[in-house]
Amino acid sequence: MALTREQLAMRVAQELKDGDYVNLGIGIPTLVANYVPEGMAVMLQSENGLLGMGPFPTEETVDPDMINAGKQTVTAIPGAAIFDSAQSFAMIRGGHVDLTVLGAFEVDVQGNIASWMIPGKLVKGMGGAMDLVAGADNIIVTMTHADRHGNSKLLSNCTLPLTGANCISKVVTDLAYIEIRDGRFHLLERAPGVSVEEIIEKTAGELVVPEHVPEMRFE
Amino acid sequence: MSGFDKVVQDYAQAMAGLTDNMTVIAGGFGLCGIPEGLIAQIQKMGTRGLTVVSNNAGVDGFGLGLLLEKHQIRKMIASYVGENALFEQQLLSGELEVELTPQGTLAEKMRAGGAGIPAFFTATGYGTPVGEGKEVREFNGRPYILEESIRGDFAIVKGWKADRYGNVVYRHTAQNFNPLAATAGKITVVEVEEIVEPGELEPSQIHTPGIYVDRVILGQFEKRIEKRTLSQA
Numbered sequence: 173m174a175l176t177r178e179q180l181a182m183r184v185a186q187e188l189k190d191g192d193y194v195n196l197g198i199g200i201p202t203l204v205a206n207y208v209p210e211g212m213a214v215m216l217q218s219e220n221g222l223l224g225m226g227p228f229p230t231e232e233t234v235d236p237d238m239i240n241a242g243k244q245t246v247t248a249i250p251g252a253a254i255f256d257s258a259q260s261f262a263m264i265r266g267g268h269v270d271l272t273v274l275g276a277f278e279v280d281v282q283g284n285i286a287s288w289m290i291p292g293k294l295v296k297g298m299g300g301a302m303d304l305v306a307g308a309d310n311i312i313v314t315m316t317h318a319d320r321h322g323n324s325k326l327l328s329n330c331t332l333p334l335t336g337a338n339c340i341s342k343v344v345t346d347l348a349y350i351e352i353r354d355g356r357f358h359l360l361e362r363a364p365g366v367s368v369e370e371i372i373e374k375t376a377g378e379l380v381v382p383e384h385v386p387e388m389r390f391e
Numbered sequence: 392m393s394g395f396d397k398v399v400q401d402y403a404q405a406m407a408g409l410t411d412n413m414t415v416i417a418g419g420f421g422l423c424g425i426p427e428g429l430i431a432q433i434q435k436m437g438t439r440g441l442t443v444v445s446n447n448a449g450v451d452g453f454g455l456g457l458l459l460e461k462h463q464i465r466k467m468i469a470s471y472v473g474e475n476a477l478f479e480q481q482l483l484s485g486e487l488e489v490e491l492t493p494q495g496t497l498a499e500k501m502r503a504g505g506a507g508i509p510a511f512f513t514a515t516g517y518g519t520p521v522g523e524g525k526e527v528r529e530f531n532g533r534p535y536i537l538e539e540s541i542r543g544d545f546a547i548v549k550g551w552k553a554d555r556y557g558n559v560v561y562r563h564t565a566q567n568f569n570p571l572a573a574t575a576g577k578i579t580v581v582e583v584e585e586i587v588e589p590g591e592l593e594p595s596q597i598h599t600p601g602i603y604v605d606r607v608i609l610g611q612f613e614k615r616i617e618k619r620t621l622s623q624a
Contacts, residue, residue: 219495227622229622234616256571264495265515298491301493306514306516337517
């Protein structure tokens with residue numbers, strides 16, 4: 173069975189380390205915050221200028237001056253810091269954020285990512301995505317393995333305009349955990365009950381499949 | 392110290408000197424921390440052909456959306472403009488030009504502009520449409536693109552408190568682009584919730600020192616929330 177959005181977030185959360193500063197994109201990446209392993213502390217960075225993002229506020233604590241990068245009202249945890257946008261992107265572009273999780277339309281075997289623009293459709297902008305992919309060493313892309321018509325999103329060459337070049341090495345999809353290295357995809361894990369054949373069939377770029385492909389484990 | 396008193400009494404004084412085809416840098420992230428009264432004054436003045444530099448373009452009927460309503464913006468430099476139907480219409484009709492700029496690059500363009508740095512190299516945007524036509528240089532084996540900084544004829548800024556000398560502090564995430572915008576205007580106007588006397592703000596806690604600020608005005612703010620999200624508890 174393909175992973176649900178929640179399971180996908182759970183698998184990504186297993187990559188977190190105690191003491192990590194983490195930037196989570198909009199969508200599935202946001203859900204990762206719900207599955208931080210017990211006894212572990214991570215600090216969430218929101219690129220509008222907040223390090224130490226907390227949960228959504230209550231009716232009593234909601235404050236229009238307190239939002240996240242998705243423009244949602246949020247809170248700050250004790251020990252949080254708030255700063256301007258240049259400071260925020262100095263953290264991101266300077267490589268100080270330990271882990272970045274974001275979605276994508278396409279990735280390819282060179283580690284290129286396309287996530288912001290579909291020609292012919294209205295372009296809303298890249299926001300902070302280009303800075304995040306250019307600045308972080310440790311990025312996990314989360315997305316479905318194929319689009320809704322069954323077309324692979326793991327390609328030999330991205331077809332859409334790029335968000336960043338040669339910057340992605342880890343992809344967690346609803347079917348598999350894939351590493352990008354030496355110009356190829358490497359299959360590390362498969363979703364429980366998903367066959368290696370299905371993953372091969374839905375991966376357009378060159379895929380290296382080891383003899384034994386373990387299933388993802390969920391507690 | 393009257394020469395340092397930056398406080399003006401009305402919005403006409405606050406935006407005096409703004410004329411057609413000028414560049415205006417605006418602070419704010421979405422609708423958070425935007426200079427509501429200064430934007431309304433620009434709408435009232437009817438100034439046209441403006442280039443507006445701001446992370447976002449407001450929403451229909453609020454924020455910079457007010458200037459779109461009156462067709463006052465010719466060009467928008469922003470990182471994300473997806474919350475505005477009027478923007479979309481004017482873009483598709485060719486009336487409005489947009490230069491989409493990565494958010495960190497936009498912040499750095501303002502910071503560098505204010506600091507007298509004409510351009511800088513960044514990895515952001517290399518190999519993407521943003522990097523097309525820009526100078527590329529390798530440092531330590533990695534390619535970077537050259538981005539030029541931005542200065543505005545005016546910067547319009549939303550602060551929390553300012554003293555009469557134009558020292559400003561911001562509140563929570565309403566800080567965002569505001570301190571950067573404040574450095575990059577030939578004329579910087581700050582609209583605040585409270586004006587205090589010099590000495591009342593702790594000097595080491597000031598975000599924008601008064602040297603960057605030309606005018607301070609006391610404003611009234613609606614502080615509209617774009618996405619009101621509450622926890623279930």
